Amino acid sequence: MRSFRIPLITAGVFLLAQMVGVVWLGTSPRGSLVSNLLQLGLGILVVIVSLKVARRSGTLARHVWRLTALAYAVWGLGQALATYGNAFPSGSTEWLVNLLFSFWFVPIGMALFLGPDSEPGEFDWLVGIDCVQAILFWVVAYVYFFVIPSHYNETMGMAPSVLALYFAYYGVLTAAFLLRALLSGPGVARALFGRMGLLLLLSGLVDAYYSYGPGKNLAAGAWFDLLWSIMLVIPLLVVATWQQAEAPEDAVATGTRDRVLTQVFSLLYPLLILLMSVKIAEHRLLLAATVILISFTCFSVRTLIIQHQLLQTQEALRHEATHDGLTNIWNRITILDILHRELLRAERERAPVGIIMADVDHFKLVNDNFGHASGDIVLRMVASEIAAALRPYDSVGRYGGEEFLIVAPACDIAQARDLAERVRERMEKRLVMVAAKPVRITLSMGVAAGSFAIATESLLHSADSALYAAKTNGRNCVEPQPDPPGQGRVRGASASR
Structure with missing residues (x-):
């Protein structure tokens, strides 16, 4: 953690400054602005530290920390737009703020699709296709939660039943991380997915407490902002304490079970897209049909790519078993x-x-x-x-x-x-x-x-x-x-x- 001493000290200073701001400035316009800016600074620190750890990590961990940086960059963009909207109210960016804040964790969810031998620096068609599925999920989820009139309005926010479904999806993603950590073999994969699952669990609990508790009666700069800031310091500590950052050459166990888990968890987003599209079809049939078609196409292409890779692997194993490794003639x-x-x-x-x-x-x-x-x-x-x-x-x-x-x-x-x-x-x-x-x-x-x-x-x-x-x-x-x-x-x- 020595190499991250400055970011951690900076985060501590930001947290202390916010405590002072809550006491002295409260929910005044200046207090709200200071609170939002300090939280934005904490989010930027998470992005910086995640990218720094990613450069020093190997294989699977590098992908996970890059996705973590992307997720908090999405959150930071939402925070910046919200800060601007509070300072200069117009309402033109409210839809984008809702989208970014509600689904900032989608890039982290893409880590479930990564295999134990995913190589950084090389384009992987499977990861690209899964990225398309994640974007589709983002679009469908936004339409489902914020566009359908019976689900959301600007005055009351999300309907209670829809809010419960939102946290249910959040819980499914969290449970998927914890389950993969439990089923993965000991080593890097279990440590990574376990940390990310616990991080999403804590974040979901804070979101739920805010939504069902005092959140509707609190303004920016109130005491609850301290809890949000603490939730930004926790991922900073999670990333900064990652030990594999000191050993980029460590290999991830590439057992058959981990490979199977990768393919099973890649079905998560297509399944959620299908479930939400059924409801969206009642209001926007063309949009729902288009999304389902794209998702099905991505799933089909993904299946074909996996079959092709299996055939290539089978041929490589056959060649290795029958040929001399030095001269490349029969053994x-x-x-x-x-x-x-x-x-x-x-x-x-x-x-x-x-x-x-x-x-x-x-x-x-x-x-x-x-x-x-x-x-x-x-x-x-x-x-x-x-x-x-x-x-x-x-x-x-x-x-x-x-x-x-x-x-x-x-x-x-x-x-x-x-x-x-x-x-x-x-x-x-x-x-x-x-x-x-x-x-x-x-x-x-x-x-x-x-x-x-x-x-x-x-x-x-x-x-x-x-x-x-x-x-x-x-x-x-x-x-x-x-x-x-x-x-x-x-x-x-x-x-x-």
């Missing part, structure tokens, strides 16, 4: 599964299957001399070159370390050896820039082929034996499996490295 499990499937197909079609086991020559020296980062560059380049030399229906995967496994369907031992030689020659001609130095990388390769009757383990063992022979015979060469008679090895010109 060991997947390439072995491909080999197993090709052997099963070969059994049906009675065709051979060739495999090639490739190993990067002297790879340990690359790591020792240039570092593991350079070794990673070499592995990525080797994987890329092997993939480029294969046929469209061949497959290559990282078998382990610097070893690669190539599966070549419909290849006998001679065809598989020719394919391996093509890969070896392509690799031999390439110079890799490692630590700003050109390095020639070569491959030792063992080739094996089997008919439909051979087992996967037996074929891999034959290829591994052939690879061992290639390393023993000078590297940078292709050796066939030792089992078939009459098969010689093919060596490159630089095999004597």
Whole structure:
């Protein structure tokens, strides 16, 4: 809280000044003006501190504090207009003051739509659509509470039944925050939603006490203004004591339950819009129909976006589960599964299957001399070159370390050896820039082929034996499996490295 010492001291001075103003100036015009200006100053302090904390917070918290700043900016605008209206009565801005004061908490309510992994600084279509829903709710609520003649008039204010419904909606929003805090896992989400729920609860209780208690008989500058000011100091303390502001790198738990809760609570505003639009339709049918249509369209688009994101996530998980993270080719499990499937197909079609086991020559020296980062560059380049030399229906995967496994369907031992030689020659001609130095990388390769009757383990063992022979015979060469008679090895010109 040290970094917020000045705003908190300023808030204390404002509160003390208002106490003095209530005692000395009371509800006189000067007293009302001073009280309104001091409350406006407190609201501005909340906005400033919220934005400052948002810059130092991460992920979900940053969004929440930005929305808090927006909510109190809306309240501050209403307070400024009310102060101007009291000083220069005209009545032309009364409708806007009612709108701003009555629904300043709507931006805070948008925090319910935020997911645990919402990223600040990136436009999120879901948040944008939910923002449209919040604006629609604001419009519908204003029409419902202040435009329908039987609900509001300038002399009596809101009808008692409508006022009760207003606080019921307020209570639903507060309960939604507290419920989400209760259902969220321990951590940032629970702390954020719990604080905001308690803040809305206190604010609603003060509003209710004012509306059903002495509010109708009090003017600006009366003692009740002190309670309003205290309600502005409380969010200031809530924001200033947020501990995650010191650790913007903290990650929010992104469990499945939190994601589901995000989608459930996003239905809150569309549901409230529908309920109020039914009553509005009795007086303004076109407006109600338009609002419902827009809300339904936003809800439909939101559903489509979520489905698209789920498909993208599913594809990303599938890719991560089947591909090697470094080289982006098939991983060991997947390439072995491909080999197993090709052997099963070969059994049906009675065709051979060739495999090639490739190993990067002297790879340990690359790591020792240039570092593991350079070794990673070499592995990525080797994987890329092997993939480029294969046929469209061949497959290559990282078998382990610097070893690669190539599966070549419909290849006998001679065809598989020719394919391996093509890969070896392509690799031999390439110079890799490692630590700003050109390095020639070569491959030792063992080739094996089997008919439909051979087992996967037996074929891999034959290829591994052939690879061992290639390393023993000078590297940078292709050796066939030792089992078939009459098969010689093919060596490159630089095999004597």
